Amino acid sequence: MKDILQDLNKAFENKVRLGIMSALVVNDAMDFNSLKDLLGVTDGNLASHIKSLSTKDYISVHKEFLNNKPHTQYAATPLGKDAFVKHIKAIEQLLKN
Amino acid sequence: MEKQKYLEDLQDIKSIMDRSSRFISLSGMSGVAAGVVALIGAYLAYQTVYTGQDYLSYRRAEMTQVNLILLIGIACGVLALSLIGGLYFTQKKAKKANLKLWDNQAKRLVINLMIPLATGGLVCLIVLSKGFIGFVAPFTLIFYGLGLVNASKYTLSEIRSLGIMQIALGLIGCQYIGFGLILWALGFGVLHIVYGIVMYKKYEA
Numbered sequence: 001m002k003d004i005l006q007d008l009n010k011a012f013e014n015k016v017r018l019g020i021m022s023a024l025v026v027n028d029a030m031d032f033n034s035l036k037d038l039l040g041v042t043d044g045n046l047a048s049h050i051k052s053l054s055t056k057d058y059i060s061v062h063k064e065f066l067n068n069k070p071h072t073q074y075a076a077t078p079l080g081k082d083a084f085v086k087h088i089k090a091i092e093q094l095l096k097n
Numbered sequence: 098m099e100k101q102k103y104l105e106d107l108q109d110i111k112s113i114m115d116r117s118s119r120f121i122s123l124s125g126m127s128g129v130a131a132g133v134v135a136l137i138g139a140y141l142a143y144q145t146v147y148t149g150q151d152y153l154s155y156r157r158a159e160m161t162q163v164n165l166i167l168l169i170g171i172a173c174g175v176l177a178l179s180l181i182g183g184l185y186f187t188q189k190k191a192k193k194a195n196l197k198l199w200d201n202q203a204k205r206l207v208i209n210l211m212i213p214l215a216t217g218g219l220v221c222l223i224v225l226s227k228g229f230i231g232f233v234a235p236f237t238l239i240f241y242g243l244g245l246v247n248a249s250k251y252t253l254s255e256i257r258s259l260g261i262m263q264i265a266l267g268l269i270g271c272q273y274i275g276f277g278l279i280l281w282a283l284g285f286g287v288l289h290i291v292y293g294i295v296m297y298k299k300y301e302a
Contacts (some may be wrong), residue, residue, distance in 0.1 A: 015106075015109065015190060018106060018109060018110060019109065019113050022109070022110040022113040022114050022117075023113050023114070023117040023118075024112045026117060027117055027118055030297070034117075036118050037197075038113065038116060038199070039113070039262045053181040081277060088107070088110065091106060091107055092098075092101055092107075094100065095103060095104060095107070
């Protein structure tokens with residue numbers, strides 16, 4: 001039981017962060033607006049959660065210019081994918097008990 | 098209490114993964130519509146090709162210039178009506194679920210479907226121009242099936258087995274040329290209807 005709780009990741013307790021990770025583990029990369037539409041959150045809200053995930057190195061940020069407009073792509077890092085999978089496994093274990 | 102929250106989390110994760118990576122608005126009803134249109138088209142094609150012949154004796158497919166143009170016309174009509182029907186029902190489903198019809202997932206689906214499909218269309222035109230008319234029906238089945246298998250990664254997973262069955266029917270059709278039209282009706286008509294109903298029941302009812 002104690003091990004399970006250890007694997008539950010505080011970084012994914014928030015719904016928005018959980019959503020960002022869910023989307024990024026099944027897609028190679030997504031841009032800001034697609035994520036925003038998908039999760040139905042405001043710009044500021046999404047930006048702050050992206051920031052907290054990227055400071056943990058769970059997601060990578062790739063900035064580029066598309067038709068002279070900034071276009072930012074987000075992707076899950078191997079570290080982030082690993083942490084996310086562990087988190088889901090822990091939830092599944094918890095629900096089994 | 099805690100368990101309830103985590104259960105919800107898991108459901109959220111699954112829903113977001115599906116919505117962000119697959120095109121899930123594809124309606125079963127569009128399959129049924131395409132199937133019905135295909136059956137009507139096959140009937141019309143049959144009437145055109147085997148016109149005015151004795152039903153009990155051996156029948157020969159009449160392939161005149163006029164018939165050929167008629168057949169291509171029927172084929173285009175079937176394609177257009179199926180697309181319109183498919184779009185109509187799929188749009189209805191998307192609206193109900195509050196999803197966009199044309200998004201990245203839809204684009205990916207269409208591109209991956211179109212690569213084998215366009216190839217097949219060209220192959221059929223070439224085969225037709227060389228006079229191997231009997232191969233057109235089975236080839237459309239094969240390439241359509243390949244398109245479905247290819248596109249299934251980006252939409253409901255059942256599409257894959259539908260594609261494999263279309264390929265199988267197409268291969269049978271290549272071996273038994275005379276049954277081309279019947280197999281075509283079976284694949285594009287009956288299979289679409291059966292799959293459409295199954296998917297409608299599973300995802301929409």
